[in-house]
Amino acid sequence: MLRTVKPKNARSKRAMEARQPKEVEDARIAIFVKGTKTGEVLNGVMKDMMALKRPDAISFSKKNVIHPLDAQNTASGSSSMSSLEFWSSKNDASMFVIGQTSKKRPNDLTFVRMFDGKVLDIVEAGVENYVSMESVPGSKSTPGHKPLMHFASELFDTHPRFIQLKSMLMSLFNGEVVESIYLKGLEHVISVSLAPTPATLNTTTESATPLPKVHIRTYTTRLLASGSRIPRVELTPMGPSMDLVLRRHTNPDPELLKQAMRRPKLKKTDVEKGLGKKRKNLDVDEMGDLRGRVHVGKQDLSRLQTRKMKGLKAGAFEDGGDDGAGDSGSDDDEASNKKRKLS
Amino acid sequence: MDVSNILADHAEKIKSTEVETDTPLDVDAGFLTVTDPNPIDGESYESSLETHLLSLARTGTQALLNALFSLPTTSSPDGPLAQLPAPTTQLPRTKPLPKIKPLTKWEQFAKAKGIQGKSKEKREKKVWDEERQEWINRWGKDAKNKQVEEQWITEVPMNADIDFDPRKAARDERKARVTKNQKQHEANAARAQKTGSSASSNPEREAHKKDLERTLAMSRTSTASMGKFDRKLEGEKKMKGIKRKFDPTEGSVSAESKAALDLLSKMNSDARKTRMTEAQRPSKKSRTSHGGNEVEDPEGKVLNVRKAVRFASKGRGGAALGREREKAGKLGKSGKGKRR
Numbered sequence: 001m002l003r004t005v006k007p008k009n010a011r012s013k014r015a016m017e018a019r020q021p022k023e024v025e026d027a028r029i030a031i032f033v034k035g036t037k038t039g040e041v042l043n044g045v046m047k048d049m050m051a052l053k054r055p056d057a058i059s060f061s062k063k064n065v066i067h068p069l070d071a072q073n074t075a076s077g078s079s080s081m082s083s084l085e086f087w088s089s090k091n092d093a094s095m096f097v098i099g100q101t102s103k104k105r106p107n108d109l110t111f112v113r114m115f116d117g118k119v120l121d122i123v124e125a126g127v128e129n130y131v132s133m134e135s136v137p138g139s140k141s142t143p144g145h146k147p148l149m150h151f152a153s154e155l156f157d158t159h160p161r162f163i164q165l166k167s168m169l170m171s172l173f174n175g176e177v178v179e180s181i182y183l184k185g186l187e188h189v190i191s192v193s194l195a196p197t198p199a200t201l202n203t204t205t206e207s208a209t210p211l212p213k214v215h216i217r218t219y220t221t222r223l224l225a226s227g228s229r230i231p232r233v234e235l236t237p238m239g240p241s242m243d244l245v246l247r248r249h250t251n252p253d254p255e256l257l258k259q260a261m262r263r264p265k266l267k268k269t270d271v272e273k274g275l276g277k278k279r280k281n282l283d284v285d286e287m288g289d290l291r292g293r294v295h296v297g298k299q300d301l302s303r304l305q306t307r308k309m310k311g312l313k314a315g316a317f318e319d320g321g322d323d324g325a326g327d328s329g330s331d332d333d334e335a336s337n338k339k340r341k342l343s
Numbered sequence: 344m345d346v347s348n349i350l351a352d353h354a355e356k357i358k359s360t361e362v363e364t365d366t367p368l369d370v371d372a373g374f375l376t377v378t379d380p381n382p383i384d385g386e387s388y389e390s391s392l393e394t395h396l397l398s399l400a401r402t403g404t405q406a407l408l409n410a411l412f413s414l415p416t417t418s419s420p421d422g423p424l425a426q427l428p429a430p431t432t433q434l435p436r437t438k439p440l441p442k443i444k445p446l447t448k449w450e451q452f453a454k455a456k457g458i459q460g461k462s463k464e465k466r467e468k469k470v471w472d473e474e475r476q477e478w479i480n481r482w483g484k485d486a487k488n489k490q491v492e493e494q495w496i497t498e499v500p501m502n503a504d505i506d507f508d509p510r511k512a513a514r515d516e517r518k519a520r521v522t523k524n525q526k527q528h529e530a531n532a533a534r535a536q537k538t539g540s541s542a543s544s545n546p547e548r549e550a551h552k553k554d555l556e557r558t559l560a561m562s563r564t565s566t567a568s569m570g571k572f573d574r575k576l577e578g579e580k581k582m583k584g585i586k587r588k589f590d591p592t593e594g595s596v597s598a599e600s601k602a603a604l605d606l607l608s609k610m611n612s613d614a615r616k617t618r619m620t621e622a623q624r625p626s627k628k629s630r631t632s633h634g635g636n637e638v639e640d641p642e643g644k645v646l647n648v649r650k651a652v653r654f655a656s657k658g659r660g661g662a663a664l665g666r667e668r669e670k671a672g673k674l675g676k677s678g679k680g681k682r683r
Contacts (some may be wrong), residue, residue, distance in 0.1 A: 021438035028437055094437040116439050147625040150403035169433060174374050175434050180424045183411065191400035196385040217396050223406060233404050236395055260435035288416045337506040
């Protein structure tokens with residue numbers, strides 16, 4: 001904020017405290033902004049994406065002049081940066097989806113990610129072959145449910161541009177760390193796949209070969225009975241589907257990225273649970289119960305104390321009172337021990 | 344008995360949940376994400392894009408669901424709740440990590456004693472009132488905490504003061520509690536700030552430190568050899584800027600005599616800057632021309648002796664002052680007298 005705001009009543013104080021940084025963060029709130037000229041396609045795209053992102057999404061109704069990828073030293077570039085920072089702080093939002101269309105870049109969609117009120121990185125892509133949610137018949141998923149995400153291609157692990165895109169999309173849709181979910185609530189999946197990798201594509205250098213297209217499809221899941229506890233899943237297309245062509249991008253500032261990737265120190269309770277290290281000897285059986293294996297060391301049976309085990313004695317089963325015999329026996333032993341000590 | 348038919352029928356009905364791929368799919372259950380590191384099959388891509396994408400997605404989702412349904416579950420009224428593990432992919436945070444706040448005074452005490460607070464039972468807003476047989480607010484509108492103040496009649500014990508005002512007493516108690524809580528809150532906040540900020544923010548402490556360092560430096564150089572040949576103690580810092588400038592042995596005579604005379608005049612100028620012995624003072628006294636009552640103070644202020652005596656003795660006079668002093672002298676400071 002421009003100046004530190006002091007809360008005047010308990011409600012505003014609570015609101016301020018909710019915005020303080022937390023160890024485990026909430027989902028990122030995304031702002032959908034329209035540029036000077038959008039167009040039907042982009043309007044639909046942003047509307048559908050907002051529907052998928054609800055309730056953590058804010059849509060700006062007015063058109064704004066914003067060019068986040070302009071150079072910082074130009075007037076438009078620096079003012080765009082300051083607008084983004086201002087909107088981010090006012091709305092407590094950390095992601096932006098900017099839609100703009102121009103002759104040079106038709107149907108241009110820009111994803112901006114923020115950290116600590118500053119722009120972290122930007123990915124720009126062009127939208128092609130857009131199919132809206134309404135045009136696809138069928139039932140849709142309930143808004144507010146978390147989507148499953150699927151990324152298909154080896155480039156998502158190797159190529160830096162696609163690693164960034166995957167990270168950006170995951171931050172946008174699925175970035176929140178949750179402890180538990182209702183398995184019945186997993187209704188839709190967003191599948192992001194690429195065109196086949198061209199042979200000339202090199203992951204390290206910035207080669208001139210065009211990057212493969214990105215296909216984004218959304219499906220609703222239908223769970224069918226199968227032999228085991230795990231159901232078989234069938235997908236039906238739902239929702240927006242589009243193809244993206246990656247255009248420009250910015251890499252995050254290494255210092256800022258380092259700060260952003262800092263993890264909180266593992267608490268002692270978590271380490272005891274086995275969170276820091278890999279959980280060994282634990283597995284879930286068919287009933288869904290957690291089973292553990294306890295490894296007892298090797299026992300030297302030759303040195304086992306069998307004198308004091310009444311059950312092993314020959315006459316144990318013959319007499320009626322096992323317990324009685326046991327008690328008196330042990331008492332005798334102790335008494336005799338005591339006698340020995342006194343003498 | 345031919346069971347194969349039945350098995351075949353069964354197999355048709357129940358579809359398998361197996362996922363077969365060249366490279367196993369990378370499932371991040373914490374973020375509900377699955378990544379398929381297998382290269383895209385060009386043929387199936389070319390032939391029919393949508394079916395290819397659908398089958399790819401189905402495979403990936405099946406693998407993800409396999410992992411999700413294998414997680415430990417707890418039952419809840421709405422159905423099975425799967426306990427998600429920590430996510431494997433690292434995503435950048437939105438805001439920086441929160442700063443660790445120091446514990447408040449109570450929290451420190453509770454930790455030391457091992458007191459675990461009543462975490463689950465929070466103070467309910469409603470309290471059961473036996474008299475009225477209904478739930479009343481603990482605070483707020485028509486609340487219990489203001490009952491004594493607001494009720495129209497209060498029982499007062501027999502031994503109470505005539506001026507005892509139960510309303511006022513109750514109100515003062517309540518206000519005192521509020522102010523006490525606020526003070527404790529402020530003290531906690533101040534303590535948190537103090538431990539958080541470094542010493543540079545506290546100017547008094549810094550000034551005191553500087554003073555000490557200066558005194559120490561002075562004492563170290565006040566030896567015969569200006570602190571040069573003294574052994575340094577453990578932990579003492581190295582002296583900075585102690586340089587002694589020696590003039591060349593051969594200089595002009597006039598400059599030397601001028602310097603010596605300047606020094607003398609400086610010594611004579613301000614009585615404050617130099618320490619004068621008793622012997623030196625009379626030279627100053629002879630210069631003054633006041634009346635008999637006034638005495639020139641070494642500091643240069645005129646002292647009216649009669650006025651001073653009148654003030655000290657509270658109008659009784661100098662002889663009375665003298666008598667008082669003797670008495671005080673005999674008894675000693677404590678007034679108990681000398682012990683033998």
